[in-house]
Amino acid sequence: SYELTQPPSVSVSPGQTARITCSGDALPKKYAYWYQQKSGQAPVLVIYEDSKRPSGIPERFSGSSSGTMATLTISGAQVEDEADYYCYSTDSSGNQEGVFGGGTKLTVL
């Protein structure tokens, strides 16, 4: 089955840039979506269609995709950005099965 691979953890100091990657063979053909999940809460969409930001999401969140890798960038990470981040996409086999990456724990301290 199709898989998306993320690093288990990323750590930055406040004000630094955090980059979280997501790799998958179908990403050249399929969009990546990024979700932030804080402890005990439902996920929140922070990036859609590789690089678009929903209304209400701070400008420090951005996304990009090149080849088989999508990247979520948090420029000037804040303490409140500490959370789990998941990428999501679909495979290209035709059955459009959804898949989440394993998640990345972002620590800002």
Add this chain to the structure above:
Amino acid sequence: QVQLVQSGAEVKKPGASVKVSCKASGYTFTSYYMHWVRQAPGQGLEWMGIINPSGGSTSYAQKFQGRVTMTRDTSTSTVYMELSSLRSEDTAVYYCALWRVGFDYWGQGTLVTVSS
């Protein structure tokens, strides 16, 4: 405003079935697909499947084929997810998630505990 309100927590025995509901409001129910996603304790998000509220067509993750059924009731703007032959590994929070430009609205989650 868009709201997805799920049914309450459930405790089930192994081998039983569970049916979770998700009542939608604040938008045209038949206009957007609804997905189901689950999260086991301390684990990541897992995509289960999708239902088109307009015609009722569904597509399920291979892992759940034969055990999951997603339905909808357009008269009450409610979607349902039923999971059968429950086992301890099915203990998780189950979310409905509305797809517009991504999963931009989520239900509050329903904890399903499978325990003998």
